[in-house]
Amino acid sequence: MDRIFLAVAILSEVAATSALKSSEGFSRLLPSIIVVIGYGVSFFLLSLALRSIPVAVAYAIWSGVGQALIAAVAWFAFRQTLNAGELAGMGLIVAGVVTLGFFSNGAH
Structure with a gap:
């Protein structure tokens, strides 16, 4: 259940951050x-x-997944683009979140 709370917390943060721009x-x-x-x-x-x-x-996880989702929202909703370095950095963040998911005892 706590993983569901975390997932919805991420989505709420993404909605709030998207609205912050608006x-x-x-x-x-x-x-x-x-x-x-x-x-x-x-x-x-x-x-x-x-x-x-x-x-x-x-x-x-909250900040990493949120950051990746915000980048997607910014691209679709606000037509913002990212350069190769920015995409690579975000890819590394996502890779770190995936690594945490596989190796953290508390995330299971």
Whole structure:
């Protein structure tokens, strides 16, 4: 169940971060509300996931997967592009998250 909490925490953080761009410095109401609620839900669910997943592992997965998803959202929704170095760096982050998943006792 804690892995589900972590997955939903990641998705909530991605929604909040995506809305952060759309909030235009918190000058638009609806995206600003999504930011506040999304981050609140994300941190709450992350705290629940920490009941059985070590904090270092959970945070690495939360931030790494979130970063990769945000890059995808930025590409599709905001038409932002990444250069080869940026893609390589993100690939290394994803590889690190996968490695954590395979070798961490707390992530199973």
